Amino acid sequence: MRHLLSAGDLTRDEAVLILDTAGQMAATQAREIKKLPTLRGRTVVNLFFEDSTRTRISFETAAKRLSADVINFSAKGSSVSKGESLKDTALTLQAMGADAVVIRHQASGAPHTLATSGWTHGAVVNAGDGTHQHPTQALLDAYTLRRHLVGAGGTQDATGRDLDGLHVTIVGDVLHSRVARSNVQLLHTLGARVTLVAPPTLVPVGVEAWPCDVSYRLDDVIADGKPDAVMMLRVQRERMSSAGGGFFPSPLEYTRGYGLDARRLDALPEHAVVLHPGPMNRGLEISADAADSPRAVIVEQVANGVAVRMAVLYLLLAGGQPTPAAGQPLSNRSAE
């Protein structure tokens, strides 16, 4: 694995290896001294073309806990706002010796371009591109699910195991959600069954080809499907009103049909957990009751995010650079 661009690129074994490594990383984060010397001397650049404080802080924390040097590059107020291209930005970072580039970009596919163009030698980690992918979010969700639901309900060590047999329901704005796309692919790879629930207007074209079920009625899915986990997606208010695109009539109507409230929470199986990638709109897609209930693992997802990102940076950066003789084509480096 040289880059992490899409959750769909991961095989089951690679995904389980990342989750296992994340488990060991999480164990080190419970210690008094959390910092490890593993990536000393390596440089990680957080290249954020889109604002995302929590993802950037999560990657920054992960890199710093592994003793890497971190450079934060925000497009706002930088030469990008003066019209610099992704290529020139990447060449500049390469000249500064970046070993890994964590990129968040509003254009779907920007990380792929960066990884395959030869503009940088470093590993590329996709931290969210457009409406396409957000693989580390899917990995941290899978890690959180495994911790709570696999291995006798989370009481035993789940190392080495996948999510076989679990039923996960993802509710909300699937159309705009890279989190949903990444999760469907990764959860399917790990053996879980996924049901997407959304208003018909928020289901993307071509969803039939995805390895998941689609429903328009949350209550039916909860009653019939008995999901082991419910993942609520964030609804962007400004995008949803009739002024912003009109995907549903009003926030109140969305809440009635698809919001997770105390009634729906009670209808879930006893062991089911509630996830949310954050930031939450309390009162819209999730009620305060549900967000603060003991079944909500939303705060834990944040902590798990650091462990998962540490695992990804470790697996991408710690090993020796593969040589072409070792059989791995380095087409992405030859263009340099």
Add this chain to the structure above:
Amino acid sequence: MSTALPTPSDGGTPVVPPVVDPVVDPLVHSPTPPSGSPADPPESATATVVLGEAEIARALTRIAHEILERNKGGQDVVLLGIPTRGVPLAHRLAARIADVEPGLDAEQLVGSLDVTMYRDDLHQQPTRTIGATHVPGDLEDKVVVLVDDVLFSGRTIRAALDAISDLGRPRAVQLAALVDRGHRELPIRADFVGKNLPTSLSERVRVLLSERDGRDAVLIEGPAHESPAPTQGGAA
């Protein structure tokens, strides 16, 4: 790096004549692949059994008694095995110590210490799988005995010392190794050694343990050009 051979301190007879062969990958030494890595290469035809099951058992019993003697009992002792094969060895030592020392619980004596993230050679090798670290209780004012299967360059032990310092401040750290094959690259020596085994750098020392490999044995495999290409540069 020095290629001089160490002098066997226990008078043990070298099974294979020590041939100084300066070339060879210094990292290839013993089969301690992290769990999840490719399987060990098949045993080569030139493999010589140096220690059998009975000898390994005897050596561990002796080390267990030496640990008790050196530390005047087992009250403050914590055995930390270094994955992969150091961990079962630490469990065996703990069981022997608990047998002769009344009031000690073998499970409370033993832990495992993964040193992968503290190694200084991560850049030179394929990515290693990270093993588990589990420490029974607090290390403060304890005597930590590191347990590993093969002591070679000493770099694993250096990493282990760093790892321990992040976990606490033990009163003392000691080192027990089933086999000391020499070729140290750092000023580190073992306090308890099962067998000093003078080797050439071109040879591989493999430790097999029944918990992991189905049988107990220590093997020396012949010079690299006669054995199958090693797939794993193990830790020392």
